[in-house]
Amino acid sequence: MIKVIKLKRVAAVCIAAVLTISCAAAVSSERARTVSGEYIKWVDFTPTTSALRQALEIDIKSHDSDTPVGWIELLAYAACKNGGKFAGGKDKYITQLYERIQNAEDIEVITSDMKYYSYFYEAYSAVLSGYVGYNEDGEYGVLVRSPFAAGYYYSHFDDFGVARSYGYKRKHLGHDMMGSVGTPIMAVEGGRIEALGWNQYGGWRVGIRSDDGRRYYYYAHLRKDKPFAEGLREGDTVKAGQLIGYLGMTGYSSKENVNNINTPHLHFGIQLIFDESQKDGVNQIWIDCYQIINFLEKYRAKV
Ligand SMILES: [Zn+2]
Numbered sequence: 001m002i003k004v005i006k007l008k009r010v011a012a013v014c015i016a017a018v019l020t021i022s023c024a025a026a027v028s029s030e031r032a033r034t035v036s037g038e039y040i041k042w043v044d045f046t047p048t049t050s051a052l053r054q055a056l057e058i059d060i061k062s063h064d065s066d067t068p069v070g071w072i073e074l075l076a077y078a079a080c081k082n083g084g085k086f087a088g089g090k091d092k093y094i095t096q097l098y099e100r101i102q103n104a105e106d107i108e109v110i111t112s113d114m115k116y117y118s119y120f121y122e123a124y125s126a127v128l129s130g131y132v133g134y135n136e137d138g139e140y141g142v143l144v145r146s147p148f149a150a151g152y153y154y155s156h157f158d159d160f161g162v163a164r165s166y167g168y169k170r171k172h173l174g175h176d177m178m179g180s181v182g183t184p185i186m187a188v189e190g191g192r193i194e195a196l197g198w199n200q201y202g203g204w205r206v207g208i209r210s211d212d213g214r215r216y217y218y219y220a221h222l223r224k225d226k227p228f229a230e231g232l233r234e235g236d237t238v239k240a241g242q243l244i245g246y247l248g249m250t251g252y253s254s255k256e257n258v259n260n261i262n263t264p265h266l267h268f269g270i271q272l273i274f275d276e277s278q279k280d281g282v283n284q285i286w287i288d289c290y291q292i293i294n295f296l297e298k299y300r301a302k303v
Pocket residue numbers: 172174175176266267268
């Protein structure tokens with residue numbers, strides 16, 4: 001109980017620190033960071049799947065128009081208006097900003113007096129900046145893919161933050177997708193393989209860092225005996241939608257290659273890194289991926 005209260009207090013302090021930083025960010029968060037040496041300490045990623053889809057649709061349809069607006073700007077504006085609560089129709093602010101921009105208002109003027117805009121913009125950029133862009137055929141659209149290959153079934157629910165007890169009492173800092181052993185697991189976003197091998201908690205696991213360095217994708221409990229895609233090594237570069245491994249039930253064991261998980265599933269996690277000191281240790285930021293996984297459902301890669 002004491003631990004819980006302590007954690008809450010830490011989170012509150014973090015949020016307060018974050019807000020102080022964003023208040024100071026008069027022009028851009030990038031400049032604020034350079035001036036004060038500060039960086040974001042905590043992110044609650046709350047946009048719903050429908051908010052993500054709405055913002056994306058506007059981003060894509062406005063891209064080649066006279067009034068282009070990015071989905072991260074739309075989401076950051078909406079978050080300022082709704083306090084980060086997108087459910088219950090509160091995603092209407094996404095279309096509101098688009099209408100204002102279509103009416104020749106300037107985004108910088110609109111957001112200049114919005115206290116937390118630069119915070120939300122930087123926080124959401126850290127999550128989403130690799131998601132949309134030009135593909136190899138020069139088409140503008142979604143670049144990321146679901147971790148589950150096309151045609152493979154999974155079930156899931158929002159289990160971020162629920163209690164886990166193996167090893168020590170802690171919170172679940174990821175998202176579990178229940179499926180069949182052997183299901184091909186694909187890279188959500190491209191990047192560099194930073195970790196590949198056995199971990200006492202995650203079992204056979206792969207960790208991939210995005211090219212901009214701000215996201216670390218964690219895929220765990222991969223298959224016993226043949227966990228990884230053929231020839232995959234630490235340091236390799238992978239593309240979004242590339243096969244990286246197979247779903248399994250390894251982990252919760254200090255001994256390698258042991259199935260000690262009751263239900264076969266992929267543990268999928270997204271860690272945000274604004275400063276390298278946040279990569280390991282007590283200052284890690286992991287986000288709730290449930291809405292993101294639902295968003296990615298439409299974008300499944302074929303094996
Ligand atoms: Zn998990």
